[in-house]
Amino acid sequence: MEQPAHILQRKYLTYIAVFNGARAYVNSTVILFLVDVAKLPIAATALLLAVDLIATFFAEIPTGLYADKIGRHRSFVYGCGFTCFGFIVFASLPWWANVDSSMNALIILAAIAEAIASIGFAFQSGSLDAWVVTHLRARGDSSKALITLAHGQTTKNIAYMLAGIAGIAHYYLVGPDQQLLSTFSVAAMLILGLTLFALHQEKIEQPLQLPSSQLRSHSNAIGISGTITIFKEAWAELINKKKLLLLILAGATCYTLVQLIAFYWPYLLVKEMLSSTSLGTLGLIISWLVAYGFRALGNYATRFVTSRPLLLTRSLILSVVIGSVVTVLLCLLTGTYNPNETGIVMMVFATLLYGLVRLTDGFADPIRQWFISESADSERLATMFSIASFFALGVSAVIAIAVAQLLDQGVTVSTILITAAVFQLCSVPLYFYATKH
Numbered sequence: 001m002e003q004p005a006h007i008l009q010r011k012y013l014t015y016i017a018v019f020n021g022a023r024a025y026v027n028s029t030v031i032l033f034l035v036d037v038a039k040l041p042i043a044a045t046a047l048l049l050a051v052d053l054i055a056t057f058f059a060e061i062p063t064g065l066y067a068d069k070i071g072r073h074r075s076f077v078y079g080c081g082f083t084c085f086g087f088i089v090f091a092s093l094p095w096w097a098n099v100d101s102s103m104n105a106l107i108i109l110a111a112i113a114e115a116i117a118s119i120g121f122a123f124q125s126g127s128l129d130a131w132v133v134t135h136l137r138a139r140g141d142s143s144k145a146l147i148t149l150a151h152g153q154t155t156k157n158i159a160y161m162l163a164g165i166a167g168i169a170h171y172y173l174v175g176p177d178q179q180l181l182s183t184f185s186v187a188a189m190l191i192l193g194l195t196l197f198a199l200h201q202e203k204i205e206q207p208l209q210l211p212s213s214q215l216r217s218h219s220n221a222i223g224i225s226g227t228i229t230i231f232k233e234a235w236a237e238l239i240n241k242k243k244l245l246l247l248i249l250a251g252a253t254c255y256t257l258v259q260l261i262a263f264y265w266p267y268l269l270v271k272e273m274l275s276s277t278s279l280g281t282l283g284l285i286i287s288w289l290v291a292y293g294f295r296a297l298g299n300y301a302t303r304f305v306t307s308r309p310l311l312l313t314r315s316l317i318l319s320v321v322i323g324s325v326v327t328v329l330l331c332l333l334t335g336t337y338n339p340n341e342t343g344i345v346m347m348v349f350a351t352l353l354y355g356l357v358r359l360t361d362g363f364a365d366p367i368r369q370w371f372i373s374e375s376a377d378s379e380r381l382a383t384m385f386s387i388a389s390f391f392a393l394g395v396s397a398v399i400a401i402a403v404a405q406l407l408d409q410g411v412t413v414s415t416i417l418i419t420a421a422v423f424q425l426c427s428v429p430l431y432f433y434a435t436k437h
Contacts, residue, residue, distance in 0.1 A: 008132060008135050008136070009132065009148055009151070011201065012128060012131075012132040012148070012152060013151065013152060013155045015076060015128055015194070015198065016128065016152050016155050016156050016159070017155050017156070017158070017159040018159070018190060018191075018193075018194045019079075019080065019083070019124060019191070019194060020156045020159045020160055020163075021159035021160070021162070021163035021190065022083070022087075022163065022187040022188075022190040022191045022194070023083075023121075023160075023187070024159060024160040024161075024163040024164040024167065024292075025163045025164070025166060025167040025170075025183060025186060025187045025190070026087065026090070026167060026183050026184055026187045027160075027164070027167075027262070027263075028163075028164035028165070028167035028168050028171075028266070028284075028288055029167055029168055029170075029171040029183060029266060030183075030263075031045055031263060031264065031266050031267050032171065032266055032267070032270065033171070033183065034048065034110070035267070037093075037094060038093050038094075038097065038106055038110065039097075039103075039106075040103070040106065040107065040110070041408075042267070042407050043404050043405075043407040043408035044107055044404075045263075045267075046400055046401075046403045046404035046407055047107070047111075047400075047401075047404045048107075048110055048111060048114050049259070049263055049400045049403075050397055050400035050401045050404060051111045051114045051115055051118070052114045052115075052117075052118045053118075053259070053393045053396045053397035053400055054393075054397045055114070055115040055118035055119055055122075056118040056119070056121055056122045056125070056389070056393050057390060057393035057394050057397050059118065059119045059122035059123070060122050060125065060386045060387075060389045060390040060393060061231070061383070061386050061387060061390050063075060063078075063079075063119075063122045063123045063125070063127070063386060064125075064126055064127070064382050064383040064384075064385060064386020064387065064389075065230060065231055065383055065386070066078075066123075067123075067126070067127040067130065067131075067382040067383075067386075068130075068230055068379070068380060068381075068382045068383045069230060071202075072127040072128070072130050072131035072134070072382055073127075073131055073198075073201070073202060074202060075123050075124065075127040075382075076123065076124045076127050076128055076131070076198060077195065077198045077199055077202055078120075078123045079120045079121065079122070079123030079124030079125075079127070080120065080124070080191055080194050080195035080198055081120065081195050082116055082117065082119045082120030082123060083117050083120030083121065083124075083191050084120070084188050084191040084192050084195055085116050085117075085120075086113050086114070086115075086116035086117025086118070086119075086120060087113075087117060087184045087185075087187045087188035087191060088184070088185075088188045089109065089112060089113035089116060090110070090113040090114075090117070090184040091182045091184035091185040091188060092109070093106065093109060093110060093113075093184075094178075094182065096109055122386075122389075125385070125386065125389050126381075126382050126385025126386050126388075126389060127382050127385075128152075129149060129152070129369060129373075129385060130381040130382035130385055131382075132148055132152075133145045133148070133149070133373055133381065134381060136148060145370070145373060146302070146303075146366065146370045147303055149366045149369050149370060149373075150299050150300065150302040150303050150366040151299075151300075152366075153296075153299035153302075153362065153365055153366045154296045154299040154300045156296075156299075157292045157293075157295040157296035157299060157362060158292070158293075158296045160292040160295075161288065161289055161291075161292030161293050161295075161296065164288040164292060165285055165288055165289055167183055168281070168284055168285050168288060169285070170183050170186065171183060172281050230379075230380055230383055231383065233377075233380055234380045234383040234384055234387060235387070237376065237377060237380065237384070238384070238387060241375055241376075242434075243375055243434045243435075244372065244375040244376060244384070244434075246430045246431075246433055246434035247368065247371050247372055247375065247388075247430075247431070247434045248372070248387065248388045248391050248392075249391060249427075249430055250368075250427035250430035250431045250434065251368050251388060251391075251392055251427075252391045252392040252394075252395040252396070252427075253395070253423055253424050253426055253427040254320060254323075254361070254364065254368075254424050254427055255392035255393075255395070255396055256392070256395055256396045256399055256420055256423060256424070257323070257324070257327065257417075257420040257421055257423065257424045258361055259396050259400075260396075260399075260400075260403070260416065260417055260420050261327065261354075261357060261417055261420070264413045264416075264417065265287070265291075265354060266284055267413060268331075268334070268413045268414060268417070269283055269284055269287060269347075269350060270283075270284060272334055272412060272413060272414060273333075273334055273346050273347075273350055274346060274347060279344070279347060282347075283347040283350070283351065286347070286351055287347075287350070287351040287354055287355070290351050290352070290354070290355040291351075291354050291355050291357075291358040292358065293355070294355040294356065294358050294359035294362065295358040295359060295361065295362030296362065297359060297362065298319075298358070298359040298360065298361070298362025298363035298364075299362045299363070299365070299366055301363055302363055302366045302367060305367075312367060312435075313431075313435040313436070315363065315364075315367070316364050316367045316368070316371075316431060316435065317428055317431050317432055317435075319360040319361070319363045319364040320360070320364060320424060320425075320427055320428055320431065321425065321428060322356070322360045323356075323357050323360035323361055323364070323421075323424065324421040324422070324424045324425045325421075326353050326356045326357050326360070327357050327417060327418070327420070327421035327424075328418050328421050328422075329353055330350060330353040330354055330357065330417075331414035331415070331417045331418045331421075332414075332418070333346065333349055333350055333353065334412070334414040369385075371434075371435065372384060372385065372388060399420070399423075403416055
């Protein structure tokens with residue numbers, strides 16, 4: 001007997017909340033951890049970001065194929081396991097620093113941890129979305145797909161908001177160098193619990209195979225030839241459907257800005273905008289709350305344009321333009337005020353502008369996912385989501401490597417983000433053509 005739609009949706013939202021909450025717990029202060037505790041130079045953090053993107057880049061398509069051939073739910077289980085292990089390696093950095101304080105050793109260990117966690121992210125990337133969308137379609141509830149994806153993004157950002165605040169509090173109140181209570185240890189325990197829960201649910205998932213018309217049977221799923229077939233079919237579909245290709249290319253430019261601004265925001269606010277440590281802590285907590293609250297609001301607002309295709313298209317393009325312009329204004333603010341005289345003003349304006357950037361991306365993201373899911377074949381949906389991430393990660397990885405070089409030459413983070421915002425504007429013609437045709 002198939003699980004009711006509301007049970008699937010509840011499970012989908014639970015997975016998203018816990019997995020992304022654990023990631024937010026560390027992402028909220030990871031750059032400060034690397035700079036203040038691990039004592040890595042700012043340029044080295046860009047290299048770690050590049051390692052993250054490159055590892056995910058190479059893992060995206062194989063993990064997407066695995067999800068389509070073996071199981072999308074099982075792929076998520078592996079994603080949890082790899083992520084947990086990566087966080088455990090990260091948690092050992094303070095201990096390792098006491099054993100061997102060599103900068104090269106710390107960078108290598110951090111790079112290994114980043115790569116492992118990135119592979120975990122690749123296993124879950126797209127697999128959950130494809131899993132729930134395909135199940136809904138099999139039940140004749142395809143109309144609920146966009147709303148479910150939007151609710152998933154809303155849940156993700158609420159989890160990011162709450163867990164991120166907890167991570168910031170942990171960083172400043174408990175201390176990130178406390179080995180047993182480190183941010184990464186707490187996140188690892190959360191992911192470990194989710195892994196065990198997902199393994200239990202996998203036993204329930206296996207008997208509930210979708211009809212053969214919706215997915216290949218498990219007995220036919222094993223084999224290299226079948227995997228290669230899906231891969232070739234997905235690429236052929238991508239080449240033949242110009243709309244799909246343009247959507248993926250446009251998404252890559254937007255993904256780059258999101259990655260850079262999310263990763264460097266704590267550093268931009270605390271190091272480049274504000275001079276007071278206490279004010280920086282308060283600003284970081286408030287900005288995290290505003291940013292992910294606004295992003296969740298943007299996700300939720302998507303539901304109000306779902307029934308009007310023309311408005312959906314125009315809203316997507318407008319959100320991309322507004323996000324780019326506001327990012328530029330945010331970064332120009334860095335050199336406008338004297339932080340010693342106008343710290344509160346700086347914090348308020350910076351927080352509001354950053355929140356608007358995340359609002360526009362939160363609104364656009366489920367629309368991008370929905371356009372891809374509507375254009376791609378259901379049988380290869382997880383693979384197509386992985387190909388989309390493959391392009392986005394490839395572009396972002398190349399730019400992250402360039403950013404490491406620029407930061408090493410003394411270029412500021414705000415300058416880099418302005419450039420990324422201009423790069424995002426290049427996606428507007430692609431979105432316009434793809435959605436119009």
